[in-house]
Amino acid sequence: MRGTTEVEGLLRELAPQVLGAVVRRYGHFDAAEDATQEALIAAAAQWPADGIPDSPRAWLIRVASRKLTDLLRSDQARSRREYQWQVTPDAGPAPDQDDSLVLLLMCCHPSLTSAAQIALTLRAVGGLTTAQIARAFLVPEDTMTRRITRARQRVKDSGVPFAMPGGDQRAGRLAAVLHVLYLIFTEGYASTRADLAGEAIRLTRMMHRALPNDSEVAGLLALMLLTDARREARTGTGAEPIPMAEQDRSRWNAAYIREGTELVTTALRTGPPGLYQLQAAIAALHDEAATAEDTDWPQIAALYELLVQADPANPVIRLNHAVAVAMTDGPRAGLAMLEDLCCDRRVTADHRFLTARAHLLEMAGQTCAAREAYHAAAGRAPTLPQQRYLHARAGRLTPRNA
Numbered sequence: 114m115r116g117t118t119e120v121e122g123l124l125r126e127l128a129p130q131v132l133g134a135v136v137r138r139y140g141h142f143d144a145a146e147d148a149t150q151e152a153l154i155a156a157a158a159q160w161p162a163d164g165i166p167d168s169p170r171a172w173l174i175r176v177a178s179r180k181l182t183d184l185l186r187s188d189q190a191r192s193r194r195e196y197q198w199q200v201t202p203d204a205g206p207a208p209d210q211d212d213s214l215v216l217l218l219m220c221c222h223p224s225l226t227s228a229a230q231i232a233l234t235l236r237a238v239g240g241l242t243t244a245q246i247a248r249a250f251l252v253p254e255d256t257m258t259r260r261i262t263r264a265r266q267r268v269k270d271s272g273v274p275f276a277m278p279g280g281d282q283r284a285g286r287l288a289a290v291l292h293v294l295y296l297i298f299t300e301g302y303a304s305t306r307a308d309l310a311g312e313a314i315r316l317t318r319m320m321h322r323a324l325p326n327d328s329e330v331a332g333l334l335a336l337m338l339l340t341d342a343r344r345e346a347r348t349g350t351g352a353e354p355i356p357m358a359e360q361d362r363s364r365w366n367a368a369y370i371r372e373g374t375e376l377v378t379t380a381l382r383t384g385p386p387g388l389y390q391l392q393a394a395i396a397a398l399h400d401e402a403a404t405a406e407d408t409d410w411p412q413i414a415a416l417y418e419l420l421v422q423a424d425p426a427n428p429v430i431r432l433n434h435a436v437a438v439a440m441t442d443g444p445r446a447g448l449a450m451l452e453d454l455c456c457d458r459r460v461t462a463d464h465r466f467l468t469a470r471a472h473l474l475e476m477a478g479q480t481c482a483a484r485e486a487y488h489a490a491a492g493r494a495p496t497l498p499q500q501r502y503l504h505a506r507a508g509r510l511t512p513r514n515a
Contacts, residue, residue, distance in 0.1 A: 120160045123169060124153050125315065128240030131173040133212025136275050139181060142219065143265040146237050148181035149173075153240055213238060214323040215277055217316070220264075221289040224271050229264035230293045231300075236261055239312050249309050250300070290320065291333050291389065298337050302344070310341055328380040332390030335380065338373035339396035342366040352498040358405035370400045391420050410440040428460040436469050444476035464493035468503065475510065484510040 132149040136142050152173045166172040220233040235241045235249075247257035278286055294317050301309030317334045324330050346360040377393040380386075386394070395416050402408040417434035424430055431454060439447025451470055460466045471486030487507035494500045 117157075117161045120157060120165065123165065124156055124173075125240045125312075127170050127173055128153060129213035129216045129238045129319075130170055131177055132237055133216050133275075134170075134174050135177050135181060136216075137212060139178070140275070141181075141185075141269075142275065143269055144184050145177070145181055146265065148177045148184055150236070150242070151180045152177035154242075212275075213319055215275060217290045217320065218278060218283070218286045219268060219273060219275065221286060221293050222268055222271060222273060223285070223289060224267050225264050227293065227296060229260055229267070230289065231297055232257060232260050233264040233268075234290075234293055234316070235297065235312065238316060241312070249306060287324075287327075287330075291329060294320070295333060295336075295389070298340075302340060307344065310337070310344075313337060314341065326383075328383045329387040329389050331376045331380040332387055332393045335373040335376035335393035336389050336396055338369040338376070339393055339400050342369035342373065342400055348498070351501075352496075353502040354499055357399065362403070365400065370397075373397060374401065386419070388420065388423055391416055391423070395420075408440075410437060413437045414441045428454060428457050429465075432460055432466055432469060436473070439473050439476065444473040447473045448477065462493065464490045464495070464499070464503075467493060471503075471506070480510045483507075 128149065131152065132146060135145040135149055139145060155176055156169070156173060160166075160169075216238050217234065220237050221230045225233065232246055232250075235246045236243065241249075243258050243261060244254050246261075247254040250257070277283065294313050297316075298310050298313035301307065301311070301313060314334070314337050317330070317337060320330050321327075321334050342365050343357070343360065345366070346362070346364040347355055347357075349355055373393065374397045377390060377397055380390050381394065395413050398409050398413050398416075414434070414437040417430065417437050420427075420430045421434050432451070435447045435450035435454070438450055448470070451466070451473070454460045454466065467486055467490035471483050471490055474480075474483035474486055484507045487503050487510070491500045491503035491507070494503055
């Protein structure tokens with residue numbers, strides 16, 4: 114008998130392989146996806162008690178094929194029409210190829226919104242149920258069901274063949290996949306959802322296995338590992354945030370740091386660095402510093418300068434650049450750069466901008482202004498622990514310290 118956790122992990126790994134095999138054999142992505150989900154649910158119920166079959170992938174493909182037959186026959190009876198092809202559940206052994214990358218490219222079709230791409234990727238490639246995805250993004254299950262249904266219909270209507278895109282189309286779709294995986298990770302990391310961040314890392318590892326020579330795929334995986342390495346130390350017992358400078362670095366994941374550093378070091382040797390590689394290099398400099406005082410801020414500021422040149426419209430990059438400059442050239446230099454961002458509502462309405470400004474004002478000795486900025490940041494913070502933390506930071510700056 115195998116444990117439920119082991120079975121769940123195996124099903125996550127096999128989900129895209131099974132769906133890919135079923136779609137490749139029969140077509141109709143939407144119906145195949147439903148059938149695969151039913152096969153996964155059946156396995157999750159049976160395998161912990163009965164044991165994992167000798168060939169779990171073949172078992173899932175066989176069950177999914179039968180489910181697909183039932184779904185299509187039912188639909189055929191309701192609609193009273195003929196399909197253009199004949200379903201044959203015993204059409205021979207499934208192909209050995211792993212279609213996971215094709216599925217990722219399909220789920221990140223440019224006709225879909227980012228929200229739809231994320232939902233479809235987590236369900237079709239990640240093997241998560243609709244209920245699990247809804248919980249992860251704090252929306253009702255019926256809302257997520259509609260989102261996934263619309264996404265699948267858009268893919269169906271687009272007429273995209275189940276095959277690897279070629280040339281420039283593949284490059285553009287690959288960029289969309291990396292962006293979706295990055296969004297899944299950042300959502301999980303920001304909300305302290307370790308399961309969601311872990312799923313993003315798992316899917317990106319899968320991408321890296323499929324495309325081992327792609328430096329941006331390696332850069333994204335490195336960025337996730339180097340960032341997630343600090344997970345255990347970034348919040349206190351009350352879920353309050355702990356700034357990196359105050360974190361217990363002995364709690365950082367050394368294995369993730371080694372792996373991430375090796376990945377980005379190798380990727381940077383292959384040619385001009387991309388956005389994910391640059392961000393991973395910055396994360397590596399933070400993680401390799403034995404103490405906060407040992408952080409190589411001049412090098413981090415230089416890397417942010419390259420990021421700003423590569424993506425000048427990204428306000429978050431410019432915000433982080435200002436902080437790095439402040440740590441290198443002093444808080445007033447950073448504050449001057451923040452002033453240039455004040456006209457961008459995408460930044461000024463975010464508590465991170467107000468928190469950074471408060472911190473630099475505190476560093477500059479402008480206590481009253483810093484206290485007001487901390488309170489303003491608390492008013493914009495999305496969670497109660499963050500609000501409490503920022504009010505506490507403001508409370509330490511009493512008027513007599515001004």
